[in-house]
Amino acid sequence: MSDEIKDITTFDRLIHEPARLAIMAVLSACENADFAYLLNATGLSKGNLSAHLSKLEEGGYVAVTKGFKGKYPNTTCALTATGRKAFSAYRKQYLALAQHLEK
Amino acid sequence: MAVFFALGGVTVWFSLEPMWMSIVANMVARFGRWAAWINLMPVILAPLAVWGMLRLMDYLRRRWLWRESGMVKPLRWVVSPQVNMLSAVILLGGVALSLGLRQWGWSDDAFVLRMLWAATGWGFGYTLMGVGQHVGISRYVWLGAVGGSVSTLVLFLPLTFGQTALVFGLSWSLMLMVSGTIALRRGLMSAQGNR
Numbered sequence: 209m210s211d212e213i214k215d216i217t218t219f220d221r222l223i224h225e226p227a228r229l230a231i232m233a234v235l236s237a238c239e240n241a242d243f244a245y246l247l248n249a250t251g252l253s254k255g256n257l258s259a260h261l262s263k264l265e266e267g268g269y270v271a272v273t274k275g276f277k278g279k280y281p282n283t284t285c286a287l288t289a290t291g292r293k294a295f296s297a298y299r300k301q302y303l304a305l306a307q308h309l310e311k
Numbered sequence: 312m313a314v315f316f317a318l319g320g321v322t323v324w325f326s327l328e329p330m331w332m333s334i335v336a337n338m339v340a341r342f343g344r345w346a347a348w349i350n351l352m353p354v355i356l357a358p359l360a361v362w363g364m365l366r367l368m369d370y371l372r373r374r375w376l377w378r379e380s381g382m383v384k385p386l387r388w389v390v391s392p393q394v395n396m397l398s399a400v401i402l403l404g405g406v407a408l409s410l411g412l413r414q415w416g417w418s419d420d421a422f423v424l425r426m427l428w429a430a431t432g433w434g435f436g437y438t439l440m441g442v443g444q445h446v447g448i449s450r451y452v453w454l455g456a457v458g459g460s461v462s463t464l465v466l467f468l469p470l471t472f473g474q475t476a477l478v479f480g481l482s483w484s485l486m487l488m489v490s491g492t493i494a495l496r497r498g499l500m501s502a503q504g505n506r
Contacts, residue, residue: 239384239387241384277373282382284382
């Protein structure tokens, strides 16, 4: 069995879950984004997005900053250096597997 | 960026064109030395206008686009260092080529000066193509390719350095404005669709 297949079990499970993968993919392409943007970009429900953001925050992959935009509360999310590094490693692993499956 | 290019072109044209210089010289003779400061006005106004434009863009995004679609702050460095490096090589390569051609007697000083703008356009066009490929927006790839081609045209126009700057700046400004208008229109349509 090839290394790429064996490596499937070593995929980062915190990122690999589809909803969290969507959040990580969106945040990897920007400096930061607010909760409303993530809602639109990922298509998740508010509760779902909030729960997955909490898990990513606990894992140290996402930094969540709560503040105000005018009178309204505003939550801004950004990937941490650890999160960016983890997503880059995940992406490489994923691409290697995809290339192997295409053969 | 469109405003930056337009004002940059106008500033260089205004500062270096003999026609404007003689007008300023006449004003100095008539009204005194302080009139010479008028020649420097574009240099002061250009950065102010760019700053104002950035503030306006930010306001428009916050007021309309981000209210519906949410706020996103783009990455500071979108393109890889290799793209930036190659862009600089293209710019310097163009200038070196024109200097070489002049050395061999195949071009004149005016061609070397026009090459400064053409090579700047090639380098910037290449950077835009790199950005487009990186973020997956074909509009930027097209903009870079068309802008690079248009920049080549200024090489062959019988213009002075200042006039070339004006044509170059306004051409890029127009292309960027068209591109920006397309993006803004899509953004507003998407925001309306989400309502």
